[in-house]
Amino acid sequence: xxxxxxxxxxxxxxxxxxxxxxxxxxxxxxxxxxxxxxxxxxxxxxxxxxxxxxxxxxxxxxxxxxxxxxxxxxxxxxxxxxxxxxxxxxxxxxxxxxxxxxxxxxxxxxx
Numbered sequence: 001x002x003x004x005x006x007x008x009x010x011x012x013x014x015x016x017x018x019x020x021x022x023x024x025x026x027x028x029x030x031x032x033x034x035x036x037x038x039x040x041x042x043x044x045x046x047x048x049x050x051x052x053x054x055x056x057x058x059x060x061x062x063x064x065x066x067x068x069x070x071x072x073x074x075x076x077x078x079x080x081x082x083x084x085x086x087x088x089x090x091x092x093x094x095x096x097x098x099x100x101x102x103x104x105x106x107x108x109x110x111x
Contacts, residue, residue, distance in 0.1 A: 006078070006081050006082055006085045010086055010089050018093060021089065021090050021093055024086050024090065025091065026090075028086040031083060032080075032083050032084075041080060047076055048077065051073045054069055
């Protein structure tokens with residue numbers, strides 16, 4: 001799940017540009033389904049797991065070490081979160097536009 005900051009950035013980036021958002025959503029979907037992306041994400045997931053084990057270890061970390069690991073972990077997750085946010089916001093906008101279109105296509109009651 002993308003953090004609020006990334007989601008807000010996507011919404012701001014495509015505000016008023018529905019076609020651009022839909023294009024970005026299609027491209028992001030293609031990207032996350034691409035075999036190369038999957039391989040890269042597998043490597044990043046393994047790296048994140050290694051960081052998690054260091055963060056959860058019983059050995060105390062200095063504040064600097066802890067901050068560096070948490071920052072690295074966030075950076076490793078950012079590309080996936082951005083792609084997920086684009087796809088999710090695109091789908092939400094699609095559903096909103098679809099509902100608007102369907103509501104507008106119905107004739108008013110009694111006519």
